[in-house]
Amino acid sequence: MKEKFYQYIQDLQDTITSGLEEIDGQAKFKEDIWKRSEGGGGRTRVIENGAVFEKGGVNISGVHGKLPKAMQSYFNVGDVDFFACGLSLVLHPKNPMVPTVHANWRYFEMYDSEGTIVDSWFGGGQDLTPYYLFDEDARHFHQVCKTACDKHNADFYPLYKKKCDEYFHNAHRCEGRGVGGLFFDYCKKTGNMTMQDWYDFVTEVGDSFLEAYVPIVERRKSISYTDIQKDWQEIRRGRYVEFNLVHDKGTLFGLKTNGRIESILMSLPPQVQWRYDHHPEPDTEEARLVEILKNPIEWV
Numbered sequence: 001m002k003e004k005f006y007q008y009i010q011d012l013q014d015t016i017t018s019g020l021e022e023i024d025g026q027a028k029f030k031e032d033i034w035k036r037s038e039g040g041g042g043r044t045r046v047i048e049n050g051a052v053f054e055k056g057g058v059n060i061s062g063v064h065g066k067l068p069k070a071m072q073s074y075f076n077v078g079d080v081d082f083f084a085c086g087l088s089l090v091l092h093p094k095n096p097m098v099p100t101v102h103a104n105w106r107y108f109e110m111y112d113s114e115g116t117i118v119d120s121w122f123g124g125g126q127d128l129t130p131y132y133l134f135d136e137d138a139r140h141f142h143q144v145c146k147t148a149c150d151k152h153n154a155d156f157y158p159l160y161k162k163k164c165d166e167y168f169h170n171a172h173r174c175e176g177r178g179v180g181g182l183f184f185d186y187c188k189k190t191g192n193m194t195m196q197d198w199y200d201f202v203t204e205v206g207d208s209f210l211e212a213y214v215p216i217v218e219r220r221k222s223i224s225y226t227d228i229q230k231d232w233q234e235i236r237r238g239r240y241v242e243f244n245l246v247h248d249k250g251t252l253f254g255l256k257t258n259g260r261i262e263s264i265l266m267s268l269p270p271q272v273q274w275r276y277d278h279h280p281e282p283d284t285e286e287a288r289l290v291e292i293l294k295n296p297i298e299w300v
Contacts, residue, residue: 001120001195002062002083005107005202009060009087010043012105012206016089017045017058019210023217026051029058034260039065040083044263048270052098052221056091057266063257067110070256080118081111084257087206088250090267091213096233097220099130099137099178100240101213102267104250105206122198123185125160126209127168128216129178129240131233133289135299137216138179142299144212145182145205152201160184165296170243175293177243181212232286234273241268 017029027050035041042061047053062085072078086106093100105124112118128141142161149156164183169176182205187198244251244267254264280286 001199002085002107002109005122005199006060006062006085008203008206009085009105013043013045013058013060013087016210017047019214020047020053020056020058020091023214023221024050024052027053032262034263036063036065036258036260038258039063042260042263044260044266046266050094052093052095052217054092054094055266055270056089057263058087058089059263059266060087061085061259061263063259068257071253074256075110077110079113081115083109083111084253086124088267089209092237092269093217093221095221095223096131096225096229097134097223098217099128099220100237100269101129102127103206103209105202107202120188120195121185122187122195122202124202124205125164125181125183126205126212127164127178127181127183128213129236130289131236132229132285133179133292134220137219138297138299140215141179141181141212144208146300148204148208149182149201151204152197156184156201157182161298168243170239170247172246173239173242175239175290176296177240177293179292179299180296231273232280234269234271235275235278236289237269237272238274241272244268 021028027047029045029047032044034044040063042059044057044059046057048055064083065081067080067082086104088104090102091100103126107122109120110118146157160182161180164180165176167183168178168180189195251264280290
């Protein structure tokens with residue numbers, strides 16, 4: 001399974017970066033191949049200063065070795081070996097009318113001293129973070145997510161949509177990071193789901209990403225905007241940074257396993273503002289966004 005899924009994310013990386021270069025029309029992804037001294041490595045691709053994307057990354061990695069002590073405590077296990085692979089992407093558009101997007105699809109194995117697999121699971125999801133909320137964009141993103149889920153189990157979309165709202169939540173701000181999407185983790189073999197079934201589901205979601213995001217970019221990338229609206233985008237980006245550095249499990253795992261720091265922190269936007277005690281003016285689009293982030297909506 002690990003070879004199969006790693007091949008899948010290599011191919012998906014090619015598909016997604018090609019699609020994003022086409023929509024940007026100016027910038028190209030820079031590629032870094034890197035190795036991890038403890039075992040494994042990855043392929044990082046970053047786009048910057050484009051016509052559409054101010055900064056973005058589409059990264060794959062496959063790492064293995066001894067599970068570090070800090071992560072042993074996290075998983076409540078003893079000395080074990082592990083393998084982890086996944087694709088992670090974050091895109092920060094230039095135009096504040098275009099939402100930031102994040103996605104991740106991953107697979108994990110743990111082994112005993114004999115090298116036998118003692119645990120394995122899939123995880124992942126995709127979520128949307130707008131700065132100016134167009135309801136039809138949120139509905140489109142969620143509809144694509146629901147369609148992908150419904151092909152496998154009608155219970156998946158409401159379950160993983162709820163988990164996404166709960167996970168991508170800045171508890172210290174009492175607000176969501178964005179308008180959500182899907183989040184699933186520890187997807188293991190059960191009575192009615194084999195690991196092949198989970199593979200089929202996760203790859204279905206991965207294959208849906210461009211369909212979920214590109215039409216939104218196409219609709220919004222040429223809308224004119226003001227300096228005030230750009231300021232608001234950068235203030236909201238600050239909340240994005242706060243989540244990634246304070247709450248995100250993927251960032252924590254990368255830092256605790258001696259991951260490649262440039263790849264881990266590629267998710268951070270290039271221009272951010274933190275203004276003291278900033279609140280949007282009442283009855284504005286900015287205030288409407290904040291109110292919805294405090295009270296998640298059922299978009300489809």
